[in-house]
Amino acid sequence: MATALVHIALFAYTAGAVAFLGWLVRPLPRFVTAGRVLLFVGLLLHLASFVAAHNGLTEAGFGSDVWRGGQLFSLLAAFVVAGYLALDLRYRMPVAGAFVAPFTVAVMVPAHLVQSRARAIAPELTHSVALAVHVSAATLGTAALALAFGLAVLYLASEKQLKSKHPGRLFARQPSLELIDRVGYQLAVWGFVFLSLAIATGSLASRESSGNALPFAPKEAFAILAWALFAALIQARLVAGWRGRRVAILVVAGFLLLIGAYAGLLTAAPHASVVALR
Amino acid sequence: MIFVSVGLSHKQAPIAVREQLAIAGDGLAARLARLKSIAGVHEAVLLSTCNRLEIFAAVESNAIVDDLLRDLGELAAPHAVSRLGEEALLHVFRVAASLDSMVVGEAQILGQLKEAAAQALALGASGPHLSRAIAHALGAAKRVRTETEIARGAVSVASVAVRLARKVLGNLEGRVALLLGAGEMAQLAARELKSQGARELLVANRSPARAEELAREVSGVPVNFAELPALLERADVVLCSTGAREPVITRELMARALKARRFRPIFLIDLALPRNVEPQVNELENVYVYDLDDLERLASENRVVRESQLGRAEEIVREELQAHLREQRERAAVPVLARLRQQAEGIARAEVDRTLAGLELTERQERSVRAMASAIVNKLLHGPTQRLRSEAGSGPLGDAAARLFGVENGAATGIPATAGRTAQIGPGPNPVPPLPSPAPDPAPGPLPEPDPEPAVLAPPDSSGHSPTDPSPARPGVLRLLQPGRGRR
Incomplete structure (x- = not known):
């Protein structure tokens, strides 16, 4: 049941991505409406699939094999779509939809269509609250930072067009630089908050399982670097008033470091699964 | 008609x-x-x-x-x-x-x-x-x-400038605009900025009297031209159209102002010839400079797009x-359809009434007879109705139906x-x-x-x-x- 729902949701996301990309080619309002509706329907089905899978998870524990690595990415995709729809409702940013929808499909396909290997979880973490909070916070933070990354890329492209004085075809449909900068920064702050929580609870979970609060592994190193970079970014904004291009570049760099942390998670050896799922 | x-x-x-x-x-x-x-x-x-x-x-x-x-x-x-x-x-x-x-x-x-x-x-x-x-x-x-x-896209220099300002700054409501000089086109753009919700329009001119006169014309506030560095800290959009032979806004001046304004973006519209803003100012972060040539080119590109x-x-x-x-x-x-149906229903009703008058039927039986008559009318008219509607009055069927059934074609x-x-x-x-x-x-x-x-x-x-x-x-x-x- 849950698998069928996810597959239908993935189909809706793909159709939504096609609608948004179609809008880039031909700016018909019905493409945007179709894209929004499809993403929303996809999100509902996607969330329903989590509810359908919920029973097994409650019984087996959050850190059990039921909760496989692929599902983390699936949850991340759902948060990104939900975040985008909320932003779009408030600020009307269809151009961001043209980034979010394909991104969602790109995350969902490997997460669901490729069989992910089960990771053995340390028995002491099976019912760990710290691990549950860690995974939730990390996913929410990554979703917020993924959206901030998308807006940062959009900012850099728009700013380049304005500076070069040769606006492209899509220029008229892009939001103002001020709006992209403001919303991108807010998302970066939220991402930073969740990332902080994820690192703290991850450290707790690590101590519960291995007694080592801060094991040295690529994932931890990348996550700490990304956190430090976002902390510096927020500091520079608050103290020196940094904004615009340099902030966008820092957000892009921070998100790439975070991708490094996820790469660390995926490449971790199966026996290091305590770390892997944190 | x-x-x-x-x-x-x-x-x-x-x-x-x-x-x-x-x-x-x-x-x-x-x-x-x-x-x-x-x-x-x-x-x-x-x-x-x-x-x-x-x-x-x-x-x-x-x-x-x-x-x-x-x-x-x-x-x-x-x-x-x-x-x-x-x-x-x-x-x-x-x-x-x-x-x-x-x-x-x-x-x-x-x-x-x-x-x-x-x-x-x-x-x-x-x-x-x-x-x-x-x-x-x-x-x-x-x-x-x-x-x-x-x-x-906009097709006049003033509206292109205002659209670009909106692209950089978003909503212009509450923004501060600074008008340097008294050029006609700059005044036009300043008025458009004001109509878009700019909170304050500061007017600076080397001659204070002229600044006051201009401020009255564009509903602005006269300010002292000598305070340009401070004015650049306040303004979000600057419209330049002075007759100065040398740049009025240099890279150094703008860089200092930018730091003081904590890197808030600023949009400079240079409508003067020779230019009032040093071209290198555009290299600064969060500063956007468009001169007359840029705006003219964009307006003309937009005209071409529209024509295409x-x-x-x-x-x-x-x-x-x-x-x-x-x-x-x-x-x-x-009308033909309405009259045709009206006539047919009238005939059916009259015939049913005449027939029922000579019979002793229960209320239910009477209803059945009336329903049967109505069904016959509907079935007989169904085909002609559909054909008349599909012809949509453009062909000869409307007149033909009117003549054939003896109804008036009042269409x-x-x-x-x-x-x-x-x-x-x-x-x-x-x-x-x-x-x-x-x-x-x-x-x-x-x-x-x-x-x-x-x-x-x-x-x-x-x-x-x-x-x-x-x-x-x-x-x-x-x-x-x-x-x-x-x-x-």
Whole structure:
């Protein structure tokens, strides 16, 4: 049941991505409406699939094999779509939809269509609250930072067009630089908050399982670097008033470091699964 | 009834003529009343803008066009163009879509036409035909604006500058603009910024007296030119048009101001020659500089884009016009159907009553007999109804059915059968050719009830309703005309 729902949701996301990309080619309002509706329907089905899978998870524990690595990415995709729809409702940013929808499909396909290997979880973490909070916070933070990354890329492209004085075809449909900068920064702050929580609870979970609060592994190193970079970014904004291009570049760099942390998670050896799922 | 348009625009008459013909707001009611009083004018809408004066009317015959021309006055007559039937409708559709505007794609005409139609309706001059046509034309115009890039980008230097400012700063409400110098174009852009919600317009000039004078003209605040560094910290948009030979805003000056303003973005519009802003200023982060050349180039690029969209826009307008004409013809087909059904139902009812009078049946049996008679009528008329509707009044079946069943065909087409034509009217270089006589307007048959008009722009009452209205179908009649309804 849950698998069928996810597959239908993935189909809706793909159709939504096609609608948004179609809008880039031909700016018909019905493409945007179709894209929004499809993403929303996809999100509902996607969330329903989590509810359908919920029973097994409650019984087996959050850190059990039921909760496989692929599902983390699936949850991340759902948060990104939900975040985008909320932003779009408030600020009307269809151009961001043209980034979010394909991104969602790109995350969902490997997460669901490729069989992910089960990771053995340390028995002491099976019912760990710290691990549950860690995974939730990390996913929410990554979703917020993924959206901030998308807006940062959009900012850099728009700013380049304005500076070069040769606006492209899509220029008229892009939001103002001020709006992209403001919303991108807010998302970066939220991402930073969740990332902080994820690192703290991850450290707790690590101590519960291995007694080592801060094991040295690529994932931890990348996550700490990304956190430090976002902390510096927020500091520079608050103290020196940094904004615009340099902030966008820092957000892009921070998100790439975070991708490094996820790469660390995926490449971790199966026996290091305590770390892997944190 | 025939649809006509009579009038002139920037294409036919110079501004010297147009400015004398423009109708002030308070004169509109009297002009519309005068138009409506012309014999044979059923409905009229008057569109008066700085670029055109046009009468759109639904009239009894082509000859009325001469009366409308006389109404425009002697000054207008040599320049006026009259259009009939389909061509007149096409003209309204093109005007609404701003394909006939001086600046193709401008949005103002949409509101002006809507306002003119609403005013005429409120004053009792307009009616269902014109309201439907104009509502459809406005719908077509919206389609043109959303499905093409005809309205993309601004096409004047001032509006390009303001659009770019919005692209950088977002909403201009609450922003501070600084006007340096007294250039005409900069003043124009400053006024547009103010109209877009700029909170404060600071006016600086080397001569304090001139600054005060200018500030009064543009509703701004005079400030001291010597305080330029401090002014650059405050302003979000700067409009430069001083006559200085050397740059007024240098990279160093702007860099200092930028730090002081905590890197808040600033948009500099340099409309001066030689330039007032050092080109290197554009290299600074969060500072955007556009000079006259940049703005001119963008305006001209936008004009090219708009022109490239004309073909598709014309296509949409023609598609929508055809849809409107089809709808008109469908409405025209309704009277024959209504009368045919009314006659058939009347016969069936009379026969059932006569038969039942000689029988002693229970109430239930009587109901069954009546239902059977009704079903026979429906089944017999189902085929003819469908064929008449699909023909939509454009073929010979309507008349044939009317003659065959002995009902009157009271359908007025609203559109003459002849194609529309344009004529330059009046004693000008292009004299009035004899206008074609209109398509014979068949006499309206007596209808069960006049139609309370279901037009999009509904009139306040049905007093302006013409007896030749081709849309007499009451909701009840329309329901009866639905194939299959009332069958057992």
